Amino acid sequence: MKKQNSLNKLFILLLLCSLSALPLAGQDDERPQSPTLDMVTVDPATGFALLKWLPSPSPDVGSYVVYIYTEERADAIDTIYSPFVFEYTHTASVARYRSVSYVVAAIDSSDNPSPLSNSLSTIWLSAAEDPCTATVTVSWTNYDNQFHPGSGYRLHITDGTGGSYPEVVLPLSSTQYLFTGYEADTEYCFHVTASDGTVPLSSSNRACITTGSEVAPEWVRIYAVAVDDGGISFSAGYDPSTVMNDFRLFRHDPVEAAWDEAASSTGVAGRVSFFMAQADTTVVRLYRVAAMNSCDLASTVSAPSRNMVPEASISGTVVNLRWNRPSAGWSGLFSVWRDTGDGMREVVSSLSDTLWSDDYTTFATDVSAAEVVYRVSTTDLSAPAGTGPHLSSAAVIEASENVFMPNAFTPGSTDENAIFRPEFSFHPGEYDFRVVSRSGVLLFRTGDPGEGWDGRHNGRMMPPGVYLWSLRLTTTSGQTLERNGTVTILP
Incomplete structure (x- = not known):
């Protein structure tokens, strides 16, 4: 009898289990339709991700589930228990550090989940300074939303003083911008917004950097190029507010169409000088001076200057x-x-x-x-x-070593022809100039190249006629010249 009761209980248990496995009459097992993820953006100030979606067309949706979507894997992060809320702010988002993809699913009153929605990703922006080129490279991931296609980006730039720069408008194909001309030791912040004309569609996180303290000079100038002592010296000046003091002199090579380093020097208080020994001073060459940064790159370069060759x-x-x-x-x-x-x-x-x-x-x-x-x-x-x-x-x-001798003169006249003397194209060394009469009487003698015969002898004017002269001198090249001839005193 006990054995029969045990068999009856087992039969009833199996019957109940089989009945529980059968669907109940009227139970809903149809999955609702997917919502449409319409927009994903980031609040640049907080880094929070904001999602907005269009509701599922199904009538009995009771809630929505938000997922992070990575490589076809969906990880639920939160559930919105309302069929009338179609947006969500993800405060724990890592959108500050990378691009994050999201999807949404609808849940109906029977707890049936819809297929996952389309995925949308946040725009992630990063900024990195290259002090060697004094450039900040701003990069971001591309914006892609088939429901709200964008036409371009607007890059927003602010500095640590609260000042802002004009928006930089870029095409949608751009995902990088080079920021230059900034101040050293200053914080700069960047974020981009994808837009359709003037309508913002999605913003990135905000990335901030503090630039380096190596300030390049605003100007460098060559003041003088002087040929001296078998070489060329250069005097230059530069903006004294810079912290850079390493300067290089470059010479242009016209054959290679390149600038070659010719000398280096250290600047002090806005002044720097160079000297090129054994330089070829017979050829005109272009030179320029550059301030070098800590990466040994030219940061500020002067306008070119030339050596003068007459x-x-x-x-x-x-x-x-x-x-x-x-x-x-x-x-x-x-x-x-x-x-x-x-x-x-x-x-x-x-x-x-x-x-x-x-x-x-x-x-x-x-x-x-x-x-x-x-x-x-x-x-x-x-x-x-x-x-x-x-x-x-x-x-x-x-120097020309020529001697010019007049053949006549007029003593006592008021013109330049009143004195008889040689003219030279050089300054003679040893010098002896004599005038004698035709009978051999010495009438005049001097060792001074600047002194000439006035036609007198012992204070008496000599009569018109022909007289003899002789000249002996040493030239600047060391040669000895001897000349003689006649001169006529005109009446």
């Missing part, structure tokens, strides 16, 4: 001189210097042209060297006090 040629007794300007558009005035054997002397100034002619006969007697040397100078009026001028290399002509 050229001299002789046409008869005229010396023609020409030279180049030290830089394009140079408006400074020029001075010409001449050395006839006793040092450089300024012979003309305030020249605006780069051509000038010199009459050799006006200084021939001053020549005491085998060569006459010319140099040209000009001064940058913006240069600080004490800065030297641009100074050219030397243009050299050989």
Whole structure:
């Protein structure tokens, strides 16, 4: 009897289990339709992600579930227990650190979940400074929403003082922007907004950086290029507010069309100088000075400047001189210097042209060297006090060793023909000049090249007629010249 009761209980239990596995009459097992995820954006100030969706068309939706969607895997983060709420703020979002994708599902009154909605991703923005190029690279992930296609981005930039820059409008194909011209040791913040014209669609997180403290000079300028002592010296200035003090001199190579480093120097209080020994001063070359940053890259570069190279040629007794300007558009005035054997002397100034002619006969007697040397100078009026001028290399002509003797003169007249003496294109060394009568009487003798015969002997004027002269001298090149001839005293 007990065994029969046990079998009856087992039968009833199996019957109940089989009945519970069958659907109840009228139970809803149809899944609701998916909602449409319409918009995902980030609050730049907080980093919170805001989602908005269009409701499921199904009539009995009771709630919505929000998921983070990664590689076709959906992880639920929250449930909204209302069929009338269609947005959600994810305060724990990591949208500050990376792009986050979201999906939404609807749940009906029978707890049937809908298929997952379409996925949308946040725009993630990052900013990184390259102090070597003084550039901040701002990058972001692309915006993609088929329901609200965008036409471009608006990049928003603010600094640590609360100031803002004009919005930068960029095409939708852009996902990077290079920010330059910023202040050192300053915080800058960036975020982008995808938009359709003026209508904002989705914003990114806000990324902030503090720029480095290496301030590049606002300007660098070459004040003077001077040829001297077998080389070329350079005087330059720069913005003294910079912390950079490493400067390089670069020379242009016209063959390679490149700038080669020629010298380096350390700047002090806005001034820097260079010297290139054994430089080729016969060729005009372009030079420029650059301030170098800690990455050994040129941060600020001067306008190019040239060394001046004059050229001299002789046409008869005229010396023609020409030279180049030290830089394009140079408006400074020029001075010409001449050395006839006793040092450089300024012979003309305030020249605006780069051509000038010199009459050799006006200084021939001053020549005491085998060569006459010319140099040209000009001064940058913006240069600080004490800065030297641009100074050219030397243009050299050989000194002419010519002796010119008149064949007649008129003693006692008021013109230049009243004194008989030689004319020279150089300054003689040893010198002996004599005049004798036709009978051999010595009438005049001098060792001074500047002294001539006035036609008198022992205070008495000699009569008109022909007289003999002789000349012996040493030239600047060391040669000894001996000349003789006749001269006529005119009545």
